[in-house]
Structures are given as structure tokens and as C-alpha cells.
Amino acid sequence: xxxxxxxxxxxxxxxxxxxxxxxxxxxxxxxxxxxxxxxxxxxxxxxxxxxxxxxxxxxxxxxxxxxxxxxxxxxxxxxxxxxxxxxxxxxxxxxxxxxxxxxxxxxxxxxxxxxxxxxxxxxxxxxxxxxxxxxxxxxxxxxxxxxxxxxxxxxxxxxxxxxxxxxxxxxxxxxxxxxxxxxxxxxxxxxxxxxxxxxxxxxxxxxxxxxxxxxxxxxxxxxxxxxxxxxxxxxxxxxxxxxxxxxxxxxxxxxxxxxxxxxxxxxxxxxxx
Amino acid sequence: xxxxxxxxxxxxxxxxxxxxxxxxxxxxxxxxxxxxxxxxxxxxxxxxxxxxxxxxxxxxxxxxxxxxxxxxxxxxxxxxxxxxxxxxxxxxxxxxxxxxxxxxxxxxxxxxxxxxxxxxxxxxxxxxxxxxxxxxxxxxxxxxxxxxxxxxxxxxxxxxxxxxxxxxxxxxxxxxxxxxxxxxxxxxxxxxxxxxxxxxxxxxxxxxxxxxxxxxxxxxxxxxxxxxxxxxxxxxxxxxxxxxxxxxxxxxxxxxxxxxxxxxxxxxxxxxxxxxx
Numbered sequence: 001x002x003x004x005x006x007x008x009x010x011x012x013x014x015x016x017x018x019x020x021x022x023x024x025x026x027x028x029x030x031x032x033x034x035x036x037x038x039x040x041x042x043x044x045x046x047x048x049x050x051x052x053x054x055x056x057x058x059x060x061x062x063x064x065x066x067x068x069x070x071x072x073x074x075x076x077x078x079x080x081x082x083x084x085x086x087x088x089x090x091x092x093x094x095x096x097x098x099x100x101x102x103x104x105x106x107x108x109x110x111x112x113x114x115x116x117x118x119x120x121x122x123x124x125x126x127x128x129x130x131x132x133x134x135x136x137x138x139x140x141x142x143x144x145x146x147x148x149x150x151x152x153x154x155x156x157x158x159x160x161x162x163x164x165x166x167x168x169x170x171x172x173x174x175x176x177x178x179x180x181x182x183x184x185x186x187x188x189x190x191x192x193x194x195x196x197x198x199x200x201x202x203x204x205x206x207x208x209x210x211x212x213x214x215x216x217x218x219x220x221x222x223x224x225x226x227x228x229x230x231x232x233x234x235x236x237x238x239x240x241x242x243x244x245x246x247x248x249x250x251x252x253x254x255x256x257x258x259x260x261x262x263x264x265x266x267x268x269x270x271x272x273x
Numbered sequence: 274x275x276x277x278x279x280x281x282x283x284x285x286x287x288x289x290x291x292x293x294x295x296x297x298x299x300x301x302x303x304x305x306x307x308x309x310x311x312x313x314x315x316x317x318x319x320x321x322x323x324x325x326x327x328x329x330x331x332x333x334x335x336x337x338x339x340x341x342x343x344x345x346x347x348x349x350x351x352x353x354x355x356x357x358x359x360x361x362x363x364x365x366x367x368x369x370x371x372x373x374x375x376x377x378x379x380x381x382x383x384x385x386x387x388x389x390x391x392x393x394x395x396x397x398x399x400x401x402x403x404x405x406x407x408x409x410x411x412x413x414x415x416x417x418x419x420x421x422x423x424x425x426x427x428x429x430x431x432x433x434x435x436x437x438x439x440x441x442x443x444x445x446x447x448x449x450x451x452x453x454x455x456x457x458x459x460x461x462x463x464x465x466x467x468x469x470x471x472x473x474x475x476x477x478x479x480x481x482x483x484x485x486x487x488x489x490x491x492x493x494x495x496x497x498x499x500x501x502x503x504x505x506x507x508x509x510x511x512x513x514x515x516x517x518x519x520x521x522x523x524x525x526x527x528x529x530x531x532x533x534x535x536x537x538x539x540x541x542x543x544x545x546x547x548x549x550x
Binding site: 014074088099106210247251 | 288291297299300316320321366369391396401426486528532544
């Protein structure tokens with residue numbers, strides 16, 4: 001199968017090469033073997049690395065923490081027949097298919113302190129505008145919000161598809177027996193959806209972990225290091241400062257965290273379902 | 274009577290909530306759409322003008338720039354070629370995975386799925402040097418080969434599922450009737466999985482079109498795509514919002530078209546077929 005050979009090449013070659021690079025001081029025109037020095041630097045001496053770890057953790061937690069409940073709520077809201085349902089579903093699909101660069105640029109415009117819509121709307125309720133992406137405290141929540149706008153529909157659509165397969169008889173029987181809507185959700189809908197929600201959770205965590213465009217294009221990791229996540233840091237270290245060895249070590253650390261996340265969550269699913 | 278009234282209130286509340294949520298999703302898009310038709314001065318007017326005399330000037334400026342036309346062509350060329358390449362490579366693999374007993378089938382499955390979870394940077398760093406070495410840096414071939422590699426796992430996975438959903442008896446019947454294996458695939462499996470093939474193609478096209486990180490590092494002035502062109506809009510000290518918005522709209526049209534036409538398969542594509550959607 002040529003496809004498998006093709007893929008093998010594109011997975012094995014980068015894997016071996018990036019391991020090798022992570023043990024070297026690697027720049028455009030020279031290479032020097034330095035052993036574990038890159039890792040030692042990152043873990044013991046690099047303060048930016050620590051900031052990035054914190055930011056990444058914050059980003060993933062806040063983004064996924066908002067997307068799952070909001071997406072679930074929206075799915076429950078839309079889980080009925082009404083006029084124009086198809087159009088609504090098309091609209092909430094837009095954020096996911098638009099080029100990420102377009103999404104990031106749009107939000108850059110919306111966040112703009114002087115001509116942005118967000119500050120304009122805030123002025124209605126007498127809140128003086130913020131500088132958003134230029135504010136070290138607000139920049140990270142602001143880029144998380146882009147993620148939430150983009151990926152909440154993802155959660156919604158998956159859960160909506162799961163809701164279609166709920167056994168109606170059980171729900172009806174429970175209603176006849178006098179169960180309230182809240183009870184129905186708690187004891188029937190949620191347990192049946194649990195596996196699907198965990199699955200969505202994996203995808204969202206892994207994807208939020210490697211979010212790139214909405215950070216890189218709006219703030220490039222700034223102001224200062226306020227929105228620098230591991231992914232952005234790895235990119236900038238490599239392609240901006242040309243410390244490819246350190247960048248490679250960073251990327252490998254990301255891969256490891258990713259593997260841990262995925263196996264952990266897969267275990268949760270298998271254990272629970 | 275009271276029940277009915279309650280239900281009506283509930284309905285009003287539902288639609289109110291719905292309109293609010295929809296506008297949250299639509300407003301950003303609506304905003305770039307209107308800004309793209311605004312004359313330069315009106316873009317900066319605060320409070321924003323909701324009514325204005327639309328102008329095509331931004332579009333004319335953007336379409337008149339040689340860069341934009343070239344990069345639009347690049348985007349189309351790269352996305353189309355890599356999509357076709359993905360399909361020719363993935364169909365036989367998907368067929369084999371769906372129909373034959375292959376050793377280590379589960380390992381292959383796990384490996385293909387794990388491609389979905391790898392951070393792009395981890396691939397970008399070594400590939401950058403490999404492509405420099407091979408002379409693929411700043412070439413169409415380089416980006417096309419890479420986008421093919423990115424989309425291949427997805428395509429194999431989705432097609433495998435689509436092929437599996439075709440009853441094997443139909444193929445067997447044709448074999449008994451004297452078709453060769455090749456003809457049977459060509460005349461029966463291929464047409465029957467056409468919907469799946471189209472959906473897969475559209476997804477690959479969208480992913481290639483939208484891809485930013487690899488294009489940013491692997492292409493030079495001549496081979497860039499729209500993603501990078503739009504990123505460069507913010508490189509200038511003064512951002513030309515009007516032109517940026519019309520470029521954004523023009524860059525979004527193909528993916529909106531493809532995305533909406535394969536609505537049913539979008540979630541399947543985004544989750545690598547794990548969630549059927």
C-alpha cells in the first residue's frame with residue numbers, strides 16, 4: 001500500500017529527526033551535540049517555559065471548561081423541532097469551517113480598542129472600554145474567547161447527534177412516572193451521553209492544547225509572555241529565534257503531555273462505559 | 274388555558290434565546306461582511322454606521338493586486354492537487370483495510386488516529402530542514418506533499434468506514450459473475466462510495482485551504498497561500514481593514530460552500546470518524 005509507505009515516511013522521519021535535534025544546539029548553519037542540555041535548560045533555568053506551562057494549562061482549562069457546558073446547553077436547547085432549525089445548524093457550523101486566519105483577524109478587529117465592536121457594546125452599559133489584546137491581564141481570556149466562539153458548536157453538534165439516539169420510550173415512561181425535567185437530564189440523558197461527552201472532551205482538550213492561529217495572529221504570544229502557550233513558544237523559539245534544538249525539545253514535551261492526556265482520558269472512558 | 278399560555282411564554286423565551294445565540298455566532302461574520310463593503314472613512318466611524326452606501330472599492334483594490342490573485346490561485350492549486358493525490362493514495366489503502374484481513378490492523382488504526390493528535394510544530398521543525406535539504410522549500414511540490422501527508426490519515430479512515438458500509442455481497446456477486454477484482458472495485462465499490470468520496474474530498478480541500486502553520490514556514494514569496502497573505506495584512510503599521518475584510522470574505526467563500534454542502538459529514542471529519550455525527 002503506497003499510502004502506508006507515504007505516511008510511514010512522514011511519521012518516522014520527523015520522529016527520529018526531532019529526537020536527534022532535541023539533543024543538539026541546532027541553528028540554520030550549525031549543529032552541535034549537547035546531550036540533555038535543552039531539557040535541563042527548559043526545566044531548570046527557563047522562566048518563560050514555566051509561564052508557558054501555566055498559560056497553556058489556564059487556556060485549556062478555561063476554554064474546555066466553557067465549551068463543554070455551553071455546548072451541552074445549546075444542544076439541549078436545539079434538541080427539538082422548530083422552524084429554521086436547518087439554517088440555525090448551518091450558522092453555528094460557520095465558525096468551524098472558516099479559515100482560522102480569518103477568524104483570528106475578525107476578532108482582532110472586534111477587540112480593537114477604538115474601532116472594535118466589543119468596546120462599543122460595552123459602552124451601552126456604561127463600561128469604559130478595555131484594550132483587550134494589549135492588556136496583559138485580559139489578553140489570555142480574550143484569546144480563549146475566540147476558541148470558545150469557534151469550538152462550542154463542535155460540542156453542540158456532537159451532543160445533538162447523540163441526543164437523537166436517546167430511547168424515547170424511557171424518557172416518556174419516566175415523565176409519566178412524574179420525573180421532572182431536571183431529573184430526566186440527571187438520571188437518563190446525562191448517563192447515556194456520558195461516553196460521548198468524554199469523547200468530545202478528549203478532542204477539545206487535545207485541540208485546545210495545540211491552539212495556534214487564534215493566539216499567534218492576534219497577539220503573537222504577547223503582550224510580554226501573557227498569551228504564550230507551549231505551542232506558540234515552540235514555534236517562536238524555532239522559527240523566530242532559530243533555536244531549533246530547544247524548539248524540538250519543547251515540541252517533544254508537548255507530544256508527551258499529549259500522549260499522557262489521551263491515554264488518561266481513553267482509560268476514563270473505558271473504565272466508565 | 275393556563276397550560277397553553279405557559280407553553281406560549283416558553284416558546285417566546287425559546288425564540289428570544291435562539292435569536293440571541295445566533296446573533297452571537299453571526300455578528301462577527303456579519304461585521305467583516307459589512308466592513309468589506311464600507312468606504313475607507315466609514316470603517317473608523319464610532320459609533321459604527323449600520324447603514325451606509327456600499328462600495329465595491331475594497332474588492333476592486335484586492336482583486337486588482339497581483340499578490341492576491343496569485344495567492345488565490347496558489348490556494349486553489351495546492352488544495353486541489355493535494356486533495357486528488359490524497360484520494361488516489363487513500364482509496365486502495367482504505368479498501369484493503371475495510372475488506373482484507375491484514376496483520377496488525379489495530380496497530381495501523383491506532384497509528385493513523387494518533388496522527389490526529391500530534392502537534393503541528395513537532396512535524397514542522399524536522400520537515401523544515403528536510404525540505405530545505407531536498408530543495409522542496411518554497412516549492413508547490415513541498416506544500417502539496419505535506420498537505421497530502423496531513424490529510425491522508427483522515428481520508429483513509431473515513432473512506433474505510435464508507436466502504437465498509439457497502440454490503441460485501443454485492444461485490445461477491447459480481448466476482449461470481451466473472452468480474453475481475455479490479456473491475457468489481459471500479460464498477461461497483463467506487464460508484465457506491467461516491468458520496469463518501471465527495472465528502473472526503475471536500476474535507477481535505479477545506480483542511481488544505483485553511484492550513485496556516487506549514488504554509489507560513491515552508492513557502493516563499495511565490496508559493497504562499499491566502500492564509501499567509503491575510504496574516505501579512507497585520508504586518509503593516511496601519512492595517513487596511515477594508516481590504517483585509519474583503520480578502521477574508523473572498524477567502525471564506527469556497528470553504529463555506531464546501532462546508533455547507535457536506536454538513537452531515539463535518540463532525541465525522543473533525544473527529545476522524547470517531548463520532549459519526
